[in-house]
Amino acid sequence: MNLGQAIKLCRTRRGVSQADLARQAECSVSYLSMLENNKRDPTLSTMTKIAQALRVPVGILFFLGAEGGDLDGIDKTLQGELARTALELLNEPASNQRALI
Amino acid sequence: MKYETLRNTIATLEKLRDAHYSQLDAGALAELNDVLQQLRNMLEGSERRELEHGELVFRALRITDIVIRTVSNLTDWMK
Numbered sequence: 009m010n011l012g013q014a015i016k017l018c019r020t021r022r023g024v025s026q027a028d029l030a031r032q033a034e035c036s037v038s039y040l041s042m043l044e045n046n047k048r049d050p051t052l053s054t055m056t057k058i059a060q061a062l063r064v065p066v067g068i069l070f071f072l073g074a075e076g077g078d079l080d081g082i083d084k085t086l087q088g089e090l091a092r093t094a095l096e097l098l099n100e101p102a103s104n105q106r107a108l109i
Numbered sequence: 110m111k112y113e114t115l116r117n118t119i120a121t122l123e124k125l126r127d128a129h130y131s132q133l134d135a136g137a138l139a140e141l142n143d144v145l146q147q148l149r150n151m152l153e154g155s156e157r158r159e160l161e162h163g164e165l166v167f168r169a170l171r172i173t174d175i176v177i178r179t180v181s182n183l184t185d186w187m188k
Contacts, residue, residue, distance in 0.1 A: 009186055052187060063167065067174035070187050081181040086124055090173060093121040096114040100166045 011055070012046035014073035018062050021098035032061035068094050110151065110162060118169055119148050125173070129180045137179065141172050
């Protein structure tokens with residue numbers, strides 16, 4: 009899993025700065041930076057807060073962090089198409105609904 | 110929503126449904142079909158309300174999350 013890349017991808021697609029995301033996810037900018045650079049492993053609680061701040065379901069955040077053979081049960085080609093679609097949707101204006109686990 | 114995004118989203122969600130419909134419970138399948146129908150309505154221009162647009166994008170992401178978690182081992186990675 010490359011969760012750091014997934015966080016950074018979603019954050020940039022949403023047009024949110026590290027400072028704004030850190031504030032909304034109730035963590036420090038330096039910690040968020042370490043997460044994005046895979047220098048720390050986030051807890052599920054932290055990932056959930058980040059997902060809520062970015063208005064993306066937390067599972068999508070994990071899905072976008074999946075690498076090579078991480079996921080079983082879903083065709084690799086479909087997996088790639090779903091990831092591209094999710095990223096395209098993240099470029100769209102977010103609703104006011106909060107993401108849920 | 111951009112036309113290409115809308116078209117790609119519909120095509121991808123249809124592929125996801127067709128590949129895994131037998132693994133989904135009735136609630137998830139109904140939500141997936143409803144999201145698909147609303148996206149098609151938007152593509153045909155019959156759904157233009159901006160407030161509902163944002164909500165529909167979120168619903169498309171959420172049902173994608175639900176289906177992926179159901180059919181794959183993603184949940185194991187979230188522990």
